Amino acid sequence: MGCLFVSDLHLSSARPEPLDRFLAFLRRPPRQLRTLYVLGDLFDQWLGDDDDSAPHPRVVAGLSGLSRNGTACFALRGNHDFLLGAGFEAATGCRLLPDPSVVHVSGTPVLLSHGDALCTDDVEYQQWRSYSRDQSNQRAFLDLSLETRSAQAAQLRRHADLRVQLKPQDIMDVSPSAVSEALRAHGVHHLVHGHTHRPAIHRTTLDGTPATRIVLGDWYAKETALWWDQDGYQLGSLEELGWGK
């Protein structure tokens, strides 16, 4: 039995392939799967728990089926779906975890984060992050009609896409000092995150002790995931992990 970690699926009707692959996975998960962790940006956009635009209902139904069949399911909010709330939890059976959170995986304490909070070199983004995660700002936004929220989000995304194009790549990666601080603050030597869409296993040291940062990938071209059981961990596509199509 083991745990599967995924992130950055960015499910939307505009990208049918990752959607179909994820729904197929939820319908027929591997027998050894005990816990699924979704580390943010499951959805490309989530404007509140009343946002029932396609493909949300199909994904919610799929996750609900998975948890009803006995797989524990946990999710972190990403920068695209940070408005996931109690309504999502009730509809899916997935528990939302704070970012960051420490969980125990086959006896190893592991720090989980979406990863955007660790991109501290991007000062402009961190300002937006503080604003958008503020509870009263969120309440004010959620009070608007879904139509108004949708229009505002579209406008914000046009600005954000333009800004991302103008930024050097490295400031949109995690900052090594933010990673060290987070590991130290939680007393752990393993971090799993997504967000940067740069899947890799980085082996470093923290205060003289080996430390590992595992970066999940997105689901645009292939379904990248991390499998972790009593024998260790492996990062790859679902196919590479032995769960062919």
Ligand code: MN
């Ligand atoms: Mn992200």
